[in-house]
Amino acid sequence: MTNASAALRAGLPVVLPTDTVYGLCGDPDRPEVAQEVARLKGREQRQPIALLAGSVERLLERVPELDARALLAGPYTLILPNPQRRYPWLTGERPDTIGVRLPKLPPPAAEVLDEVGAVLATSANAHGGSDPRRLEDVPEEIRRACGALVDGGELSGTPSTVLDLTGPEPQVVREGAVPATDALAALADRLRE
Numbered sequence: 001m002t003n004a005s006a007a008l009r010a011g012l013p014v015v016l017p018t019d020t021v022y023g024l025c026g027d028p029d030r031p032e033v034a035q036e037v038a039r040l041k042g043r044e045q046r047q048p049i050a051l052l053a054g055s056v057e058r059l060l061e062r063v064p065e066l067d068a069r070a071l072l073a074g075p076y077t078l079i080l081p082n083p084q085r086r087y088p089w090l091t092g093e094r095p096d097t098i099g100v101r102l103p104k105l106p107p108p109a110a111e112v113l114d115e116v117g118a119v120l121a122t123s124a125n126a127h128g129g130s131d132p133r134r135l136e137d138v139p140e141e142i143r144r145a146c147g148a149l150v151d152g153g154e155l156s157g158t159p160s161t162v163l164d165l166t167g168p169e170p171q172v173v174r175e176g177a178v179p180a181t182d183a184l185a186a187l188a189d190r191l192r193e
Contacts, residue, residue, distance in 0.1 A: 005115040007147025013037055015124045015138055016112060017152025018052070019103040020075045020160050020177050022132040024124040024142060025052070027116075028062070031089035034120055040142050043127035048092035050077050050099040052121040054113030059100055062086070062118050066100070070165055072190050073102040075156075075177035079164040090120055097166050106152035123159060133157030163187060 004014045011033055013026045024040065026033035028051055038045045053059035056071050063086050072078060082091060082098035091098055101121065105113060113119070123131050124138040132138045135151045143149055161183045162173040170187055172180040 004112045004148035004150050008112070008116050008119060010147060012147025013040065013142075014112075014119075014146050014148040014150065015135065015143065016109040016119070016121070016150050017106045017135075017155055018101075018109065018121070018160075019105060020131075020156055020158055022124040022135060022138055022152075022155065023052070023119075023121040024138075024146075025119040025121045028087060028090065028118055028120040034089040036145075037120065037122060040145055041122060041125070041127045045089075046092050048079075048094070048097075048099050049090045049120045049122050050101045051087060051090060051118055052101040052103065052113075053118040054102075054105060054110055056102065058113070058117045059102060063098060063100070069191050069193065070187070071100070071102055072163075072187055074104055074186075075158075075160045076183060077101050077160045077162045077174075079162065079166055079173065081166050087120075097164075099162075101160060103160070106155075108150045108152050112150065131157050131159050 007014050016025050079099050085095045088095050133155045159176040161176040161178040164171040164173050
């Protein structure tokens with residue numbers, strides 16, 4: 001996994017397995033990496049990219065004002081308030097919010113995250129293309145442009161469920177790996193802890 005960590009530190013995109021699909025990842029501290037990831041996917045740079053960490057602690061190192069109670073681990077992308085407007089190159093058109101993920105990573109990706117702390121991450125497909133469940137499902141153009149490819153075997157292939165927690169009530173933006181009602185119930189349980 002050192003190769004993937006070294007590639008990330010060098011500012012190169014990498015492909016990592018997550019708990020849902022293969023992700024196109026990079027150093028979140030470099031705006032030019034976010035631009036390259038958007039270019040590789042063929043999507044507009046105004047679209048948000050998630051900040052993915054291997055633990056709550058590592059995520060809070062990056063965005064300390066996040067409400068730790070709302071940080072639901074698993075196949076979720078959480079859109080949270082970003083009052084300090086951190087990582088504006090990841091937030092898209094809503095700089096006062098940020099999308100975060102705390103996936104339950106396969107061991108090869110968990111090792112990389114242990115080394116680098118956090119990555120920017122989006123699905124490793126062409127914009128609008130099918131979600132990659134295997135490394136070979138990642139488009140060749142993306143694979144060729146990456147500094148490292150980490151194989152985690154076959155994944156579920158269903159993207160994360162996206163919850164927007166910036167309003168008075170949680171909203172399901174995209175139903176994915178977890179059905180909307182289950183996702184909202186898990187969030188409610190987490191907030192009661």
